[in-house]
Amino acid sequence: MIVGLGNPGQKYEHTKHNVGFDTVQQLADSLNLQLTKNEFSALTATTKINGEKVMLVKPLTYMNDSGRAVGDLMRYYQFEPEEIAVIQDDLDMPVGKLRLRTHGASGGHNGIKSIIAATGSQNFNRVKIGIQHPDRSKVVDWVLTPFSKDDLPVVLTAMDNAVAALSLWVKEEKDFPQLMNQFN
Numbered sequence: 001m002i003v004g005l006g007n008p009g010q011k012y013e014h015t016k017h018n019v020g021f022d023t024v025q026q027l028a029d030s031l032n033l034q035l036t037k038n039e040f041s042a043l044t045a046t047t048k049i050n051g052e053k054v055m056l057v058k059p060l061t062y063m064n065d066s067g068r069a070v071g072d073l074m075r076y077y078q079f080e081p082e083e084i085a086v087i088q089d090d091l092d093m094p095v096g097k098l099r100l101r102t103h104g105a106s107g108g109h110n111g112i113k114s115i116i117a118a119t120g121s122q123n124f125n126r127v128k129i130g131i132q133h134p135d136r137s138k139v140v141d142w143v144l145t146p147f148s149k150d151d152l153p154v155v156l157t158a159m160d161n162a163v164a165a166l167s168l169w170v171k172e173e174k175d176f177p178q179l180m181n182q183f184n
Contacts, residue, residue, distance in 0.1 A: 001054075001055045001056075001057060001070075001073065001074065001077070001079045001083060001084045001085070002024060002027065002054070002055070002056050002057065002084075002085045002087070002166055002170075003020070003024070003057040003058075003059065003066070003070055003084065003085070003086045003087065003115075004020035004021045004022070004023055004024025004025065004027075004056075004057070004058055004087045005017075005020035005021070005059070005063060005066055005086060005087060005088045005089070005111040005112075006018035006019070006020050006021030006022070006058065006059075006063065007021075007062050007063050007144075008058070008060045008062065012144065014146050014147075015143065015144050015145055015146055016089055016131040016142065016143045016144070016145065016146070016147060017063060017089055017131075017143040017144055018089075019087070019088075019089045019129045019131065019155065019159065020086070020087040020088050020089065020111075020129075021058050022159060023087045023127070023129065023159045023162050023163060024056050024057070024058060024087055025058075026159055026160075026163050027056060027162075027163045027166055027167070028045055028056050030163055030167065031047060031049075031054075031056075033045035033047055033056060035056055035057075035058055038060070039073070040069050040072035040073050040076065041059065041060050041061045041068060041069040041072070042057050042058060042059045042060055042061070042069035042070075042073060043057070043058045043060060044056065044057050044058075044073070049170050049171055050170075050171065050173065052170070052173075053077070054170050055073070055077065055079075057069070057070065057073060063110060063111045063114075064110040064111065064114060065114055066111040066114045066115055067111075067113075067114030067115040067116070067117050067118030067119065068114070068118055070084070070086075070115050070118060070119065071115070071118030071119050072118075074119055081119055081121040081123045081124040082102075082123055082124065082125070084119075084124040084125065085124070085125040085126070085127055085166060085169065085176075086111075086112065086115060086124060086125070086126055086127070087127045087129070087162060087166075088109055088111060088112060088126060088127070088128055088129070089109075089128075089129055089130075089131045089143065090107070090109070090128040090129065090130050090131065091108075091109075091131060091132065091133045091139065091142075091143070092107065092130075092133065093128060093129075093130030093131075093132070094130045094132055095130055095131060095132045095147070095151045095154055095155060096129070096130055096151070096154030096155050096157060096158040097129075097130035097158065098127070098128070098129060098130075098158045098161050098162055098165075098183055098184070099126075099127075099128045099130075099184055100125070100126065100127055100128070100165060100176060100179055100180045100183055100184055101125070101126040101128065101180070102123070102125055102126075102176045102177065102180070103122050103123045103124070103125075103126075104122055104126065105122060112126070125176045127162050127165065127166065129155065129158045129159065129162060130158070131143065131147075131155075161183055164183075165179045165182070165183045168182075
C-alpha cells in the first residue's frame with residue numbers, strides 16, 4: 001500500500017502539504033491507474049504487479065486524521081505495516097530533498113502521528129520530500145501555500161525520484177534499505 005498524504009479539496013491542491021497527494025497521483029499516472037474508488041474515507045486504486053497486490057491511497061480524512069483511513073484499509077486488506085509506504089512532506093529538510101526511511105517516530109508530522117496511532121506501529125516505510133521550514137511565516141500558513149516558481153522545479157525532481165524509488169519497490173521488489181542506499 002502506497003499512501004500519499006495531503007488534504008482533499010481544490011483549496012489545498014498543489015500546496016506544500018499536498019506533495020504526498022501529488023506524488024501518489026504521479027505514480028498512479030505512470031501505472032495508468034485512476035484513484036477513483038472511494039472506500040474507508042480514501043480514494044484508492046488497485047492493481048497487480050508481479051503477482052502482488054499494489055494499492056495506491058489518498059486519504060480523504062484531512063492530514064491530521066490520515067491514520068483512520070490508512071488503519072482501516074490496512075486491516076481490511078491485511079497489509080502488514082512493513083508493506084506500507086507513506087509519502088509525506090517534511091519541514092525539517094531543504095526544499096526538494098528526498099529521504100526514504102523504514103520506520104521511526106512522527107517527527108512532529110500530524111499525519112504520521114495519526115497513522116502511528118491508528119496502525120499501532122512505527123514500522124512503515126516513509127518517503128519524505130523536503131518543503132523547508134518557513135523563516136517568518138507560521139507553519140500552518142506555509143504548508144498550505146503552493147511552492148514558489150523557483151522551488152517548484154526542485155520539488156518536481158524530488159517527486160520524479162520518489163516515483164522512481166516506489167516503482168522499483170513494487171516492480172522489481174527491491175527492499176526499502178536498498179532504495180535508501182540508492183535514493184537518499
